[in-house]
Amino acid sequence: MTQVEIEELVSEFKQTAPVRVVALARELGLRVMRTNQWDLTVSGAIVRNQDGAFTVWTNAKHPEIRRRFTIAHEVAHYVLHRDAIGDGIRDDALFRSSLGGILERQANSYAADLLMPLNLVNQCFDEGADSIEKLAAALRVSKTAMSIRLGIPWE
Numbered sequence: 001m002t003q004v005e006i007e008e009l010v011s012e013f014k015q016t017a018p019v020r021v022v023a024l025a026r027e028l029g030l031r032v033m034r035t036n037q038w039d040l041t042v043s044g045a046i047v048r049n050q051d052g053a054f055t056v057w058t059n060a061k062h063p064e065i066r067r068r069f070t071i072a073h074e075v076a077h078y079v080l081h082r083d084a085i086g087d088g089i090r091d092d093a094l095f096r097s098s099l100g101g102i103l104e105r106q107a108n109s110y111a112a113d114l115l116m117p118l119n120l121v122n123q124c125f126d127e128g129a130d131s132i133e134k135l136a137a138a139l140r141v142s143k144t145a146m147s148i149r150l151g152i153p154w155e
């Protein structure tokens, strides 16, 4: 898949709420797995397999909303950083990895835009999701993530 094709596919998935992030990852050719083997301080990983494809791992101990963000974050590493991740990287609870802070912030920002594209936020609002709580539920993200996205303090 070329970079343009990847971006077109991502754009398509950003048209429907909630964004189907697992289906997107699979269409990008990523395997999506979860593991019980980590403690809560690990969020996820993206690992290059022997066949050259990548597997995204999430922490089975984290709630689904959290795992959705992790998958979006690892998808971001694949789309933006796959030439920099070598055999793979592991993200801790604060999404820090061997890639370093700038690339990690870039991945977080890409993940937020993937799960909460402004067109969908506006669409959900027009359809009656008129609070942080309702918007978060409509897009299947945490209330904290939604409030940060909107620049509105929560609690």
Ligand SMILES: [Zn+2]
Pocket: 073, 077, 091, 095, 096, 097, 104, 107
């Ligand atoms: Zn990361």
